[in-house]
Amino acid sequence: MTPARVTIDIVTIFPGFFTGPFEHGILRRAQQTGLVKVAIHDLRQFTADRHRTVDDRPFGGEEGMVLKPEPLFRAVEHIQQQGRPRGQVILLSAQGKLFRQPLAAEFAKEESLVLLCGRYEGVDERVSKHLADEELSIGDFVLSGGELAAAVVVDAVVRLLPGALGNEASAVRESFAPFAHPREPREPKIGLLDCPHYTRPAVFREMAVPEALVSGDHQRIAQWRRREALKKTWRNRPDLLAQVPLDEEQQQWLAEIQKEEEP
Ligand SMILES: C[S@@+](CC[C@H](N)C(=O)[O-])C[C@H]1O[C@@H](n2cnc3c(N)ncnc32)[C@H](O)[C@@H]1O
Missing domain, CATH: 3.40.1280.10 (SPOUT methyltransferase, trefoil knot domain)
Structure with a gap:
């Protein structure tokens, strides 16, 4: 060997x-x-x-x-x-x-x-x-x-060694995936949380999978995932948001999410 x-x-x-x-x-x-x-x-x-x-x-x-x-x-x-x-x-x-x-x-x-x-x-x-x-x-x-x-x-x-994950998952999309910040490219920063995941059945005890995920529209699904990852990070780990440079779309989503979640 x-x-x-x-x-x-x-x-x-x-x-x-x-x-x-x-x-x-x-x-x-x-x-x-x-x-x-x-x-x-x-x-x-x-x-x-x-x-x-x-x-x-x-x-x-x-x-x-x-x-x-x-x-x-x-x-x-x-x-x-x-x-x-x-x-x-x-x-x-x-x-x-x-x-x-x-x-x-x-x-x-x-x-x-x-x-x-x-x-x-x-x-x-x-x-x-x-x-x-x-x-x-x-x-x-x-x-x-x-x-x-x-x-x-x-x-x-x-699990980060090349070849370790096989087809099971991709570490790139996962929670905390490191990224290079444009201002400090040498010191990788920690990324947002992953988006929520669902599997079958599509409805379980009257709890339905979000409509976007079963729409078959790949662009809509990708957008839903990005927005939900942002929402989950804001809810559970707002500290992570402080260092991630959000694009314009994400900034707008964040403002919407904060409004939606206002008590
Ligand atoms: C009971 S702990 C010692 C705690 C130490 N007296 C203190 O208050 O920082 C015994 C050992 O557990 C390990 N350990 C405990 N907490 C840890 C943590 N959060 N991360 C890594 N290792 C930990 C360390 O190897 C440590 O020497």
């Missing part, structure tokens, strides 16, 4: 955690077809003591335990000695920068990613400062460990 297009190494104290999430759908297929290789590393294998200790009490006398730096440094050094290209090393952390679609698209261009999963009170800060290239959060909430966050990053990145 040809070498995988991208290798993702995950370092965790719970290697068994990942047996489920990567064995379905797009992720499973991407591994089977050699687009991606996911390697899970047990942090305890990189400890040097009899008890395979990965954590210790925090300096300063707070509650809880902190993941020690030595096993994490050793794990990354071990991974980097495998002859893989030096890719991004990412520490999953509630204190990190927000992981968003433009970054997922950037990661999809890398040949190698290393994801470090924290636990307990977190990870010795020297890992963030001197080992990781990025400290990333998947949202403004606190998880019990970095494993779920790592799985989220893997999923979001792998």
Whole structure:
């Protein structure tokens, strides 16, 4: 088999955690077809003591335990000695920068990613400062460990690898699809939400599919989709609208939508 297009190494104290999430759908297929290789590393294998200790009490006398730096440094050094290209090393952390679609698209261009999963009170800060290239959060909430966050990053990145989606969908039309803003083309911005989707039956419990979608008029359907995407973004994520340059038609729709939705 040809070498995988991208290798993702995950370092965790719970290697068994990942047996489920990567064995379905797009992720499973991407591994089977050699687009991606996911390697899970047990942090305890990189400890040097009899008890395979990965954590210790925090300096300063707070509650809880902190993941020690030595096993994490050793794990990354071990991974980097495998002859893989030096890719991004990412520490999953509630204190990190927000992981968003433009970054997922950037990661999809890398040949190698290393994801470090924290636990307990977190990870010795020297890992963030001197080992990781990025400290990333998947949202403004606190998880019990970095494993779920790592799985989220893997999923979001792998589905953007060319060939991963097959015929199932196109990432171009999806929510948050990054675009180059004319004023800052080098820093991709995050796009609007996707439009709503419907399937058969056309009427379900007296709830009918919007008329435009069953009209057969492709131009009308495209227009409906663009307007509904705008409406959904305005309702659910008005923050996204602030950075998207709307064309004249969209500006007019937005004014109409705001009027329609006035209390
Ligand atoms: C209980 S959390 C530590 C929370 C930390 N004391 C704080 O308040 O920021 C344990 C681990 O879960 C992971 N984690 C928690 N929330 C996360 C988030 N929003 N994004 C990414 N990783 C997260 C990190 O790896 C973290 O080290």
